Amino acid sequence: MTHVLEVSSLKKYFGGVKAVDGVSFTVEEGEILGLIGPNGCGKSTLFNCILGQLTPTEGEVKLDGRVVTGLYPAQLNRLGVSRTFQLLQVFPNLSVRENLILAGQEHKGSMIGRLFGARDAGLTAEADRMIAFFKLEHLADQKAGGLSYGQQKLLDAAMAFMAGPRLVLLDEPAGGVNLTMLANLKERLQIINRELGATFVVIEHNMDFVMSLCSRVVVMAEGKILAEGPPSAIRNDPAVIEAYLGH
Amino acid sequence: MIRRLDASLLILLVAFPILWLLPSGLKSYGLYVVSLWLVMSIAAMGLNLTLGYAGLTSLAQGAFLGIGAYATAILTTKAGWPLPAAFLASSALSFAVGVLLGFPALRVKHHYLAFVTLAFTVVVFLVARNEQWLTGGVFGIANIPRPVLFGSDLGAALPFYRLLLCVTLVLALAMWWLLKSPWGRAFLALRENAVRAASLGVDIRAYTLLAFAIGSAYGGAAGSLYAPLVEFIDPAPFALSASFVLLLTVVAGGAGSFFGPFVGAFFSYMLPELLRATGGWYLIIYAAVVLLIVMISPTGLLGLIERWRDHRSQAKAAAARAAAAPTLGAASGETDSLGKGATQ
Numbered sequence: 102m103t104h105v106l107e108v109s110s111l112k113k114y115f116g117g118v119k120a121v122d123g124v125s126f127t128v129e130e131g132e133i134l135g136l137i138g139p140n141g142c143g144k145s146t147l148f149n150c151i152l153g154q155l156t157p158t159e160g161e162v163k164l165d166g167r168v169v170t171g172l173y174p175a176q177l178n179r180l181g182v183s184r185t186f187q188l189l190q191v192f193p194n195l196s197v198r199e200n201l202i203l204a205g206q207e208h209k210g211s212m213i214g215r216l217f218g219a220r221d222a223g224l225t226a227e228a229d230r231m232i233a234f235f236k237l238e239h240l241a242d243q244k245a246g247g248l249s250y251g252q253q254k255l256l257d258a259a260m261a262f263m264a265g266p267r268l269v270l271l272d273e274p275a276g277g278v279n280l281t282m283l284a285n286l287k288e289r290l291q292i293i294n295r296e297l298g299a300t301f302v303v304i305e306h307n308m309d310f311v312m313s314l315c316s317r318v319v320v321m322a323e324g325k326i327l328a329e330g331p332p333s334a335i336r337n338d339p340a341v342i343e344a345y346l347g348h
Numbered sequence: 349m350i351r352r353l354d355a356s357l358l359i360l361l362v363a364f365p366i367l368w369l370l371p372s373g374l375k376s377y378g379l380y381v382v383s384l385w386l387v388m389s390i391a392a393m394g395l396n397l398t399l400g401y402a403g404l405t406s407l408a409q410g411a412f413l414g415i416g417a418y419a420t421a422i423l424t425t426k427a428g429w430p431l432p433a434a435f436l437a438s439s440a441l442s443f444a445v446g447v448l449l450g451f452p453a454l455r456v457k458h459h460y461l462a463f464v465t466l467a468f469t470v471v472v473f474l475v476a477r478n479e480q481w482l483t484g485g486v487f488g489i490a491n492i493p494r495p496v497l498f499g500s501d502l503g504a505a506l507p508f509y510r511l512l513l514c515v516t517l518v519l520a521l522a523m524w525w526l527l528k529s530p531w532g533r534a535f536l537a538l539r540e541n542a543v544r545a546a547s548l549g550v551d552i553r554a555y556t557l558l559a560f561a562i563g564s565a566y567g568g569a570a571g572s573l574y575a576p577l578v579e580f581i582d583p584a585p586f587a588l589s590a591s592f593v594l595l596l597t598v599v600a601g602g603a604g605s606f607f608g609p610f611v612g613a614f615f616s617y618m619l620p621e622l623l624r625a626t627g628g629w630y631l632i633i634y635a636a637v638v639l640l641i642v643m644i645s646p647t648g649l650l651g652l653i654e655r656w657r658d659h660r661s662q663a664k665a666a667a668a669r670a671a672a673a674p675t676l677g678a679a680s681g682e683t684d685s686l687g688k689g690a691t692q
Contacts, residue, residue: 152547154543154547173546174543174546174547175546175547175548175549175550175551175552178546178547178548178549179549183547183548184547186544186547190541190543190544190547191541191544192536192537192540192541192544193540194536194540195533195536195537195540199533202530202533203530203533203534203537203545203548203550204548206530206533206534207530207534207548207549207550207551208549209530212531212551212554215529215530215531216526216529216530216531217529218529218530220528220529220530221530222530239665240665242661242665243661243662243665244658247658247662247665260548263548264548264549
């Protein structure tokens with residue numbers, strides 16, 4: 102059986118620093134996998150290696166059984182992998198709707214076709230559906246830069262889903278988001294997972310969020326995988342508790 | 349964004365007949381100045397795409413003006429081509445050279461990119477000055493013919509101005525079309541956050557090269573019109589300072605706003621002529637005006653309007669939010685599905 106994502110003995114060294122040091126794991130179709138670990142344990146570096154932002158020192162990344170190591174981020178995105186960033190990454194001078202249209206347009210037809218085709222690449226209706234789904238209707242025509250932090254986080258997540266991706270990597274989606282909006286975000290993610298069958302990998306420090314959202318959790322420490330299993334087992338794993346609380 | 353560009357189209361179509369009729373009373377010098385304004389607006393429009401929309405700092409637009417001017421001068425005087433053919437060839441040549449110059453932009457950004465393009469401008473200038481067999485060196489190329497189109501001679505100042513006006517309109521419409529298309533959105537994304545754009549499938553390489561190439565093609569097109577306008581070219585107008593003035597034109601007019609290049613070109617190319625009456629003071633007054641613009645509004649003259657508009661729309665949205673606040677909580681539950689089933 103092929104996995105949606107398969108990472109084998111991935112290593113990323115920065116000089117003498119072993120940021121990611123031989124990580125292997127798989128992600129199955131329709132799964133929500135949590136990726137946790139103390140700050141600086143290599144989670145975001147691992148994401149960046151999977152997504153083509155960094156070139157791994159060693160190892161391999163497979164998407165649906167196909168080796169994708171070394172592809173550009175844009176190529177991976179067009180293969181159905183999308184992401185959100187730890188720090189806010191919306192386009193501040195575009196409206197909320199334009200942000201979402203942009204997030205989907207490169208998946209519509211050829212470049213030349215887009216130049217002469219519809220101005221919105223035929224995505225206005227889809228963008229408005231996404232805006233309604235994330236409850237941002239009253240902000241649709243606002244410049245994204247004028248939104249509150251939490252609203253921008255929601256928009257950031259919405260953008261990752263515009264092109265109907267198979268696999269979404271979310272880097273700390275809950276960071277800095279207030280409780281009401283967090284509940285909204287979790288619910289949105291669960292609905293998308295259920296309705297579209299999208300597969301998620303979620304980096305997060307908010308344990309309640311991870312444990313209630315994810316079906317399986319991978320724990321990293323010092324560039325290696327420390328533990329892997331269902332949330333209930335991870336919660337009580339002495340090695341995990343030690344990694345978080347220190348020696 | 350969309351609505352603003354539609355207003356741009358309206359302004360273009362209203363301005364055209366006015367600009368067609370307005371200068372008919374001017375003498376040939378006055379017509380030369382407004383013609384120069386149109387030509388430089390075209391060059392600035394190109395740079396506005398590269399710099400204002402795609403965010404790539406270029407000090408090479410003056411060089412592309414030169415490439416277009418020399419290509420047209422050589423093709424029309426030495427090879428006997430008609431101007432329309434030379435115009436297309438000059439634009440295509442500038443497009444191709446622009447693609448090549450775009451490659452460094454894939455690796456360096458901001459002021460480093462400015463240095464790379466600056467070096468390119470110096471090289472183009474040196475070629476124009478030293479390769480006498482091709483460019484005539486410092487003696488330049490004289491007697492560049494004005495066109496005869498469909499049997500009518502457009503050599504006189506007014507008909508030639510009107511030809512320039514038509515070409516400017518067509519190029520402005522093409523730019524408007526481009527900026528409103530998904531490409532325009534991708535160029536903006538490139539400027540605002542290239543890493544995020546790439547993660548959304550935007551091909552950074554292709555759009556960077558295109559932003560450079562299309563901007564350069566506009567520079568070459570402008571040069572191709574500049575040559576028959578002045579009828580004699582030498583290397584001096586394409587020196588490094590020309591690229592600086594064009595950069596200033598885009599910044600002072602409003603980088604990233606559609607009419608910024610036209611407003612900027614008015615300041616850079618018409619205002620100095622209007623101020624000539626003040627004798628030795630005109631450069632000082634001109635410099636003071638530009639300095640003032642950049643200090644008051646770093647986003648250029650049209651940036652002021654943009655800021656005022658943003659301010660107003662945000663105030664309006666805040667009012668709408670305040671009015672909607674009590675009902676927002678109750679409205680949840682209706683949108684708890686992506687509604688795929690209903691629409692597909």
